Amino acid sequence: MKTQVCIIGAGPAGLLLGHLLRAEGIECVVLERRTGDYVLGRIRAGVLEQVTVGLMRRLGLDGRMKREGLPHDGFNLADGERLIRIDIEELTGQHVMVYGQTELTRDLMDASAERDLQVVYGAEDVALHDVDSASPYVTYVKDGLEQRVDCRFIAGCDGFHGPSRQAIPASEGKEFERVYPFGWLGILADVPPCNHELIYANHERGFALASMRSATRSRYYVDVPLTEKVEDWSDERIWDELAIRLGPEAAANITRGPSIEKSIAPLRSYVFAPMRYGSLLLCGDSAHIVPPTGAKGLNLAASDVYYAVEALIGFFGKNDGGAIAAYSDKALARVWKSERFSWSLTRLMHRFPEDGRFERAMQVAELDYIASSRAAQTSIAENYVGLPV
Numbered sequence: 001m002k003t004q005v006c007i008i009g010a011g012p013a014g015l016l017l018g019h020l021l022r023a024e025g026i027e028c029v030v031l032e033r034r035t036g037d038y039v040l041g042r043i044r045a046g047v048l049e050q051v052t053v054g055l056m057r058r059l060g061l062d063g064r065m066k067r068e069g070l071p072h073d074g075f076n077l078a079d080g081e082r083l084i085r086i087d088i089e090e091l092t093g094q095h096v097m098v099y100g101q102t103e104l105t106r107d108l109m110d111a112s113a114e115r116d117l118q119v120v121y122g123a124e125d126v127a128l129h130d131v132d133s134a135s136p137y138v139t140y141v142k143d144g145l146e147q148r149v150d151c152r153f154i155a156g157c158d159g160f161h162g163p164s165r166q167a168i169p170a171s172e173g174k175e176f177e178r179v180y181p182f183g184w185l186g187i188l189a190d191v192p193p194c195n196h197e198l199i200y201a202n203h204e205r206g207f208a209l210a211s212m213r214s215a216t217r218s219r220y221y222v223d224v225p226l227t228e229k230v231e232d233w234s235d236e237r238i239w240d241e242l243a244i245r246l247g248p249e250a251a252a253n254i255t256r257g258p259s260i261e262k263s264i265a266p267l268r269s270y271v272f273a274p275m276r277y278g279s280l281l282l283c284g285d286s287a288h289i290v291p292p293t294g295a296k297g298l299n300l301a302a303s304d305v306y307y308a309v310e311a312l313i314g315f316f317g318k319n320d321g322g323a324i325a326a327y328s329d330k331a332l333a334r335v336w337k338s339e340r341f342s343w344s345l346t347r348l349m350h351r352f353p354e355d356g357r358f359e360r361a362m363q364v365a366e367l368d369y370i371a372s373s374r375a376a377q378t379s380i381a382e383n384y385v386g387l388p389v
Helices: 012-023 036-040 050-059 063-068 088-092 101-110 235-245 297-318 321-349 357-372 374-385
Strands: 005-008 028-032 070-072 075-078 083-086 096-098 118-121 124-129 137-142 145-150 153-156 174-189 199-203 206-212 218-225 259-273 280-282
Touching (some): 005 137, 012 028, 012 101, 036 101, 050 297, 083 357, 088 374, 174 235, 206 235, 259 321, 297 321, 357 374
Parallel strands (some): 005 153
Antiparallel strands (some): 137 145
């Protein structure tokens, strides 16, 4: 098989990139190790920045999002006693969209056939070859037979554990990482949310988050030590802990119900640089991970896709090799800003094991400052709604 761009990974980043390239007349194929049902079964975030919403609108695939998504004009920080509302619409003139990553992925998957986007599911043992040349190729195994895709560029959208980043020699890249000493224990339930906006809570017992996927499906989190096991947390225990950590105002509006899914997700901040090596471009989690506190994971992948599409359009449409050369620097500039925001919000809202009375006093002072400062709230709002691409 021959194509212009071979995309590794059919998550939202890979599918979004594929659709945008096809809309520009650029040939591509998407390879995915898992089945489509497995991809849709992943439970992920659902707060979308304007860059993500804008790319779906650009494709004309935002119809269901506009019907079923929940536009949010603000969110809340809680300190166990009060809610500090960040009015992002009033402060920035924009809003975020609450729309599950699963639903966005489904929209992209459903449109693939009619828009002539070729997606190969069940592509096992994917390997990248000659990525430092102008003639890279990818091999994979499908139904027991080895297949080969010759292309001009490879886009690695295959996540943190995928083969794309591993194809870059260790001597050519740098890793920056912070592993956090806790994880997020999440519960998904078909109950109405306790607040019409998200609540990020800092309590003496630990962090909590109240969020939602729709008006009838809620997603809650509490932070727990990495030594905890999900089977030790009954639904009742999680609901009780949430009621304490979110504070009395939110607790009074919590509707309890049986969990659909429970899991513990570890937190890390990670960046790999550069995001381009030869004919290989990295997008999304293959190049960076952010803690979910700032709701940046999917949105940061979408901004990578935006820069990658512009670079590939420049190359194939204008024979502009400089656009490809500039990809990594453009993407990383936004990556590091998003990493900074996610790290700072994580540091503000969580209790770290090494923290003492001084660190706690600094959190209290920072929350008090945010509550009384329009400038501080504006800075938070600008970052939360998404910095310009």
